[in-house]
Amino acid sequence: MPRPPVRLALLLGGAALVASCSGPPAAAANPLVTQGVLAAAGPAVTYDPSAAPDGARLVLEVTPHRGATTATLRVEGMVPDRGYAVHAHVRPCGPTGADAGPHYQDRIDPAATPQTPSSDPAYANPRDEVWLDLRTDATGAGSATTTVPFAFTDRAPESVVVHEKETTATAHGQAGTAGGRLACLTSVWR
Numbered sequence: 001m002p003r004p005p006v007r008l009a010l011l012l013g014g015a016a017l018v019a020s021c022s023g024p025p026a027a028a029a030n031p032l033v034t035q036g037v038l039a040a041a042g043p044a045v046t047y048d049p050s051a052a053p054d055g056a057r058l059v060l061e062v063t064p065h066r067g068a069t070t071a072t073l074r075v076e077g078m079v080p081d082r083g084y085a086v087h088a089h090v091r092p093c094g095p096t097g098a099d100a101g102p103h104y105q106d107r108i109d110p111a112a113t114p115q116t117p118s119s120d121p122a123y124a125n126p127r128d129e130v131w132l133d134l135r136t137d138a139t140g141a142g143s144a145t146t147t148v149p150f151a152f153t154d155r156a157p158e159s160v161v162v163h164e165k166e167t168t169a170t171a172h173g174q175a176g177t178a179g180g181r182l183a184c185l186t187s188v189w190r
Contacts (some may be wrong), residue, residue: 044058044093046182046183047096047097047180047181048164048180048182048183051082051164051182052079052162052183053079053140055077056075056077056183057076058074058075058183059073059074059075060073060160060185061073064152067149067150067151068147068148068149069147069148069150069151069152070145070146070147071130071145071147071148072132072144072145073143073145074142075140076139077140078142079136079140080137080140081136081138082135083166084133084135084142084162084164084166085133085162085163085164085165085166085178085179086131086132086133086160087104087129087130087161088104088129088130089101089184090103090158090159092186093159093184094184097161097180097181097182099184100161101114102118103117103118103129103130104130104156105123105124105129106129107123108123118175120175121170123175126146128148129176130146130148130157131176132160133166133168157187158186159184159185159186159187160184161181161183161185162182162184163179163182164179164182165177
């Protein structure tokens with residue numbers, strides 16, 4: 001049975017996280033879902049207020065469809081006219097950016113460890129990870145959408161991290177890199 005679309009919103013700076021989903025309720029095995037509405041997923045953390053200001057709003061919508069997943073990120077109140085690289089990560093947010101762990105990969109790089117993320121372009125790429133690079137406008141608003149060729153199962157990302165680089169830097173034969181971690185949203189993708 002396909003999973004319903006999920007919509008997550010956060011206000012940076014410690015405000016409440018709101019999450020909701022449309023469609024039929026998920027199976028009772030997921031304690032975060034009650035009658036089609038997801039409970040608060042966890043903390044929203046700002047690591048660098050100069051680049052991810054308190055009060056900024058991020059909304060993530062995740063829609064599974066036929067073995068693929070589409071993710072759309074919309075932001076408001078971020079730094080105007082600035083680029084950000086945003087990725088799904090394997091663990092929830094914590095007091096430091098490193099707490100979210102490495103990028104979520106559909107096919108996990110066997111050489112990667114929690115301390116040494118993947119640097120193999122066969123794994124660290126936009127077909128195996130969720131990349132949502134975006135650029136804000138003059139008001140600090142922006143959006144990005146990606147569709148990846150996989151669906152989440154019991155193993156799903158647990159956070160979305162806003163990185164400092166304008167885009168995920170890639171070159172032929174090199175893995176994507178995104179720089180330091182500015183903010184994090186603990187999310188529910190399942």
